[in-house]
Amino acid sequence: DIQMTQSPSSLSASVGDRVTITCRASQSINTYLNWYQQKPGKAPKLLIYAASNLQSGVPSRFSGSGSGTDFTLTISSLQPEDFATYYCQQSFSTSRTFGQGTKVEVK
Amino acid sequence: QVQLQESGPGLVKPSETLSLTCNVSGGSVSRGSYYWSWIRQPPGKGLEWIGYVYYSGTTNYNPSLKSRVTISADRSKNQFSLKLTSVTAADTAVYFCARDAWGYAYQFDYWGQGTLVTVSS
Numbered sequence: 200d201i202q203m204t205q206s207p208s209s210l211s212a213s214v215g216d217r218v219t220i221t222c223r224a225s226q227s228i229n230t231y232l233n234w235y236q237q238k239p240g241k242a243p244k245l246l247i248y249a250a251s252n253l254q255s256g257v258p259s260r261f262s263g264s265g266s267g268t269d270f271t272l273t274i275s276s277l278q279p280e281d282f283a284t285y286y287c288q289q290s291f292s293t294s295r296t297f298g299q300g301t302k303v304e305v306k
Numbered sequence: 307q308v309q310l311q312e313s314g315p316g317l318v319k320p321s322e323t324l325s326l327t328c329n330v331s332g333g334s335v336s337r338g339s340y341y342w343s344w345i346r347q348p349p350g351k352g353l354e355w356i357g358y359v360y361y362s363g364t365t366n367y368n369p370s371l372k373s374r375v376t377i378s379a380d381r382s383k384n385q386f387s388l389k390l391t392s393v394t395a396a397d398t399a400v401y402f403c404a405r406d407a408w409g410y411a412y413q414f415d416y417w418g419q420g421t422l423v424t425v426s427s
Contacts, residue, residue: 200369233413242402242417243353249410286353290412293366295343295355 201225201289205298211306218274220301222287227267231291234263234272237300238283246285247272277303308333310403310418318397318425324390328403328418335379335386336361341406342386343414344377346399354399358406359386393425 202225212218222232230250235243245254247263250270260275274281282305287298314326328342335342341358348354357367359377367375371390379386390397400422404414 231411233411235414237353242404242420243414244417245413245415248413248415252410254415288353288355288414290406294368295358295406295412297353297355300352 200294201228201292201296203287203289203296203298205285205287205301207301208299209302209304211304212277213306214277214279216277216306218277218281218303220272220285220287220303222265222270222272222298224268224270224289224291228289228291230266231289232263232265232270233288233290234261235286235288236281236283237286243286274303308405308416310405310416312401312403312418312421314421314423316422316424318393318423319427320394320425321392324388324393324397324423324425326388326401326403326421326423327385328387329383329385330405331384333405333416335359335384336381338362339408341366341412342377342379343404343406344388345402345404345414346397347402347420348396348399356388356390356401395425397423398425399423 232250234247237243284302309331311329343358344356374391376389400420402420403418405416
């Protein structure tokens with residue numbers, strides 16, 4: 200299995216802050232990397248697919264970058280509705296795997 | 307608009323079989339280019355992919371669960387199902403069904419709301 204490791208596991212930030220979350224794969228996955236946002240009691244929501252493509256309807260303050268083994272999700276200016284847990288996920292392998300999640304909390 | 311809805315018992319006894327169904331509307335499980343997946347999330351923990359079924363019937367499972375999992379599709383009802391045998395308390399989780407679609411990569415673009423399954427006697 201391809202292991203996905205996110206950092207940090209949690210972070211505290213304020214509205215308006217620039218937030219960066221990283222995801223590292225245990226082997227190269229090209230750009231087969233997706234990002235999801237999950238709020239308590241809800242299903243995850245797709246934000247970014249194929250490393251850098253913004254899903255339809257997702258605000259442009261979200262962006263993704265990276266290829267190979269190292270990837271980044273950036274929120275350019277954190278909004279109140281962005282406090283949530285974020286997951287990366289690889290689809291390079293037919294056996295899909297997720298990162299452990301990064302919880303973005305209010306500072 | 308594609309919608310997915312999970313259904314099934316919310317309580318299963320240890321050693322028994324967990325059975326869930328995902329009803330798909332606004333899309334077809336008979337159409338190629340999509341994998342129909344199950345994903346679970348234990349309370350307070352992260353996401354774990356369980357496996358998928360393709361329209362052709364081809365399946366692929368998480369190696370850690372492979373010996374206990376069966377996922378199948380019913381084209382006539384436009385739904386797909388999960389069976390997990392010999393459950394224990396460690397299988398207590400919210401179970402999501404999701405569509406795994408191609409767009410420069412495969413990604414889970416539509417999800418069901420999730421259903422909590424508790425394993426307890």
